[in-house]
Amino acid sequence: MRERFIIHINVADFAATLERRLDPRLRRRPLLIAPRGTPRAVIYDMSEEAYQSGVRKGMALRKALRRCPGAHVLPPQPHCYEKAVRMLVKQALPYTPLVEVPDSRGHLFLDVTGTGRLFGPPPALAWRIRKRVRAAMGLDPIWSVGPNKLVAKVATRVVKPSGEYIVGAGEERAFLDPVPVHLIPGVEAEEVRRLLELNLTRAGEVARLSEDQLTLLFGRRGRMLHEAVHGIDPSPLFPLSHAPPVVTVTHLFGEDAHTLTALERALFSLVEQAGAALRRKRLAARRMRLSMDYSDGIRISRKIRIVPPSANDFALFPLAAALLKDTWKRRVRIRRLSLTCRRLTYPPPVQQDLFLETAGEKHPKERLIRALDAVRSRFGEAAVRTGRMLAA
Amino acid sequence: MAGCPLFVGTSGYSYTEWVKAGFYPEGTPSGRMLSFYAQKFPVTELNYTWYQMPRPEAVERQRSQVPDDFLFAAKLTRTLTHEVDAHGWKKEAAAYREGIAPLLQTGQLVAVLLQMPPSFARTPDNRKYLAALIDALEGLPLAVEFRHRSWAAARVFSQLSRRRVTLVSVDAPNLPGRFPPMVEVSHPDLFYVRFHGRNARGWRSGKMHLQFDYNYSDAELMECIEKRIAPMAQRARRGVLFFNNHVRAQAPENALRLIRLLKARGLTPA
Numbered sequence: 001m002r003e004r005f006i007i008h009i010n011v012a013d014f015a016a017t018l019e020r021r022l023d024p025r026l027r028r029r030p031l032l033i034a035p036r037g038t039p040r041a042v043i044y045d046m047s048e049e050a051y052q053s054g055v056r057k058g059m060a061l062r063k064a065l066r067r068c069p070g071a072h073v074l075p076p077q078p079h080c081y082e083k084a085v086r087m088l089v090k091q092a093l094p095y096t097p098l099v100e101v102p103d104s105r106g107h108l109f110l111d112v113t114g115t116g117r118l119f120g121p122p123p124a125l126a127w128r129i130r131k132r133v134r135a136a137m138g139l140d141p142i143w144s145v146g147p148n149k150l151v152a153k154v155a156t157r158v159v160k161p162s163g164e165y166i167v168g169a170g171e172e173r174a175f176l177d178p179v180p181v182h183l184i185p186g187v188e189a190e191e192v193r194r195l196l197e198l199n200l201t202r203a204g205e206v207a208r209l210s211e212d213q214l215t216l217l218f219g220r221r222g223r224m225l226h227e228a229v230h231g232i233d234p235s236p237l238f239p240l241s242h243a244p245p246v247v248t249v250t251h252l253f254g255e256d257a258h259t260l261t262a263l264e265r266a267l268f269s270l271v272e273q274a275g276a277a278l279r280r281k282r283l284a285a286r287r288m289r290l291s292m293d294y295s296d297g298i299r300i301s302r303k304i305r306i307v308p309p310s311a312n313d314f315a316l317f318p319l320a321a322a323l324l325k326d327t328w329k330r331r332v333r334i335r336r337l338s339l340t341c342r343r344l345t346y347p348p349p350v351q352q353d354l355f356l357e358t359a360g361e362k363h364p365k366e367r368l369i370r371a372l373d374a375v376r377s378r379f380g381e382a383a384v385r386t387g388r389m390l391a392a
Numbered sequence: 393m394a395g396c397p398l399f400v401g402t403s404g405y406s407y408t409e410w411v412k413a414g415f416y417p418e419g420t421p422s423g424r425m426l427s428f429y430a431q432k433f434p435v436t437e438l439n440y441t442w443y444q445m446p447r448p449e450a451v452e453r454q455r456s457q458v459p460d461d462f463l464f465a466a467k468l469t470r471t472l473t474h475e476v477d478a479h480g481w482k483k484e485a486a487a488y489r490e491g492i493a494p495l496l497q498t499g500q501l502v503a504v505l506l507q508m509p510p511s512f513a514r515t516p517d518n519r520k521y522l523a524a525l526i527d528a529l530e531g532l533p534l535a536v537e538f539r540h541r542s543w544a545a546a547r548v549f550s551q552l553s554r555r556r557v558t559l560v561s562v563d564a565p566n567l568p569g570r571f572p573p574m575v576e577v578s579h580p581d582l583f584y585v586r587f588h589g590r591n592a593r594g595w596r597s598g599k600m601h602l603q604f605d606y607n608y609s610d611a612e613l614m615e616c617i618e619k620r621i622a623p624m625a626q627r628a629r630r631g632v633l634f635f636n637n638h639v640r641a642q643a644p645e646n647a648l649r650l651i652r653l654l655k656a657r658g659l660t661p662a
Contacts, residue, residue, distance in 0.1 A: 003408060003421050003422060005408075116407065116408055116409055117409060117639065117640075118599075119599075119600065120600035121404070121406070121407065123440055123443040123444065124443065124600065126443075127443050127470075147421070147422075163444075163445070164443060164444050164445075165444065166440055166443065166444050167423075168406060168421065168422035168423035168425075169421030169422050169423050170421035170422065170423025170424045171423035171453070172423075174423075174453055178449075
């Protein structure tokens with residue numbers, strides 16, 4: 001396979017840096033970005049000084065203020081950050097159309113494979129983009145060049161708050177081996193904790209375990225972990241113009257939830273919303289992902305394949321319930337559930353079931369869903385409910 | 393000096409275009425290019441150190457890919473030449489020394505290249521800065537490349553000589569305002585020549601694929617040997633010569649050709 005060159009541009013403490021650029025007086029004190037006026041507010045972003053005091057993203061604001069008492073708190077202004085991201089993209093687009101914006105937090109991935117003859121070696125190009133960002137926006141982003149997104153992302157994390165890092169193909173292991181395992185993208189907090197219990201703190205230590213050994217410890221996640229610590233990441237970039245369609249629905253609990261009934265009810269509501277959105281688009285999902293945010297800021301996500309692809313609430317719900325079981329592992333209350341349907345495809349499913357009995361079972365569900373959609377489109381969403389949604 | 397060993401190589405070695413051109417075997421990842429390169433050349437000029445502050449572990453990793461007698465010249469980081477912060481540069485200089493230390497310890501660091509930008513004219517402030525920079529890097533083998541012609545002065549050469557710093561001799565398009573090609577040997581331990589190519593039309597285009605797209609002819613290389621390399625070899629203990637015309641892999645081809653021509657001329661390529 002042809003060697004890839006991925007540039008990662010990362011503006012450290014994006015929101016805090018932008019706020020300080022708008023109001024230079026904010027430079028005098030540590031800065032926390034968090035919604036105000038809500039007792040459960042969590043940190044959206046913070047300045048480097050606050051980070052050094054132990055404040056982290058997702059931490060409860062109260063706890064953050066205890067760690068960094070003199071900090072100034074500002075509410076997040078997402079539209080401002082999105083505008084800045086658009087400016088950031090503008091600086092990169094002259095060099096490659098393959099720009100991925102994974103979030104509105106000042107991160108860009110650029111695939112510059114094959115542009116060497118035109119723009120020079122990838123480090124020269126990354127440096128040039130940084131120079132443009134500095135001139136146009138007054139920001140000084142960290143940049144890295146790596147053979148894939150995972151390595152490029154770790155590289156900017158390693159040098160944070162400022163600097164640059166170049167990792168060539170073939171150097172992934174040498175680069176990742178000394179990196180603390182919590183800096184590897186995709187490794188979840190629970191997994192980090194489990195690895196720490198086994199006295200495995202660095203990626204290189206985990207990489208010494210075989211894929212089978214990791215599967216024994218982490219089940220289906222073993223393979224992903226094995227690839228991550230070896231710096232393997234074949235995932236392509238999703239450029240702006242080709243962002244894959246997804247359906248994401250979120251439920252924020254008024255009061256942090258801790259009972260199965262409450263969780264299942266919220267989950268079924270999410271499945272209903274996602275199913276309806278899919279059916280409106282006349283698409284079916286092939287993957288589903290459930291993210292669970294605990295009240296202490298920890299997030300756990302799991303995904304599952306949907307075979308055959310579906311947009312039917314009754315087919316999706318058992319899978320979502322399985323995901324719920326997989327993500328709900330901690331004795332901590334839950335604040336938020338987010339359900340994402342991905343890899344959308346056009347129904348009918350590619351392959352029908354072979355046996356008529358099984359296929360026959362689906363028809364009543366299909367008819368039921370069509371009937372529900374018809375009633376709701378005429379009389380509103382609340383016109384007809386399942387028993388589960390009415391349960392106390 | 394008779395028998396002055398001449399080390400010929402290229403400015404940088406990690407170019408995917410060189411795979412296409414056949415210099416590296418098909419499928420060679422950039423992380424493994426150096427070991428292939430070292431089979432053909434005795435020296436390289438690290439140019440990534442201009443973009444990125446060298447780190448000891450990365451430098452040591454590179455060193456472990458080459459034979460013990462392979463030499464490295466390393467560009468000084470941009471924060472010390474092109475983007476100098478008047479308050480923070482000393483810290484950068486210290487970081488550079490630390491990063492490059494593995495090569496110094498093994499005696500494989502032939503030079504640190506201070507490539508000054510074309511805008512770096514000989515003003516009192518710039519003179520002071522250069523002197524302070526040279527002092528801050530004391531103990532490292534230094535070579536300085538000027539792009540602004542105001543530095544072409546006898547007093548500059550004598551100062552470099554006094555501080556035992558090599559003046560880099562540059563082969564580039566003959567354009568107004570540029571630093572002229574010199575045969576000055578300011579430090580008897582080392583002379584240093586860089587071949588940028590002579591693409592006059594592309595030189596100021598700001599586009600690398602035009603700037604460094606050039607193929608030296610035998611006649612041009614022979615002229616360089618007679619007018620520059622041979623006289624400088626007479627006055628120095630060793631010399632390094634790098635080709636920077638990398639765009640279509642002309643650099644390694646031209647470097648191998650120069651080695652053949654040097655041998656034919658009775659000089660001693662390493």
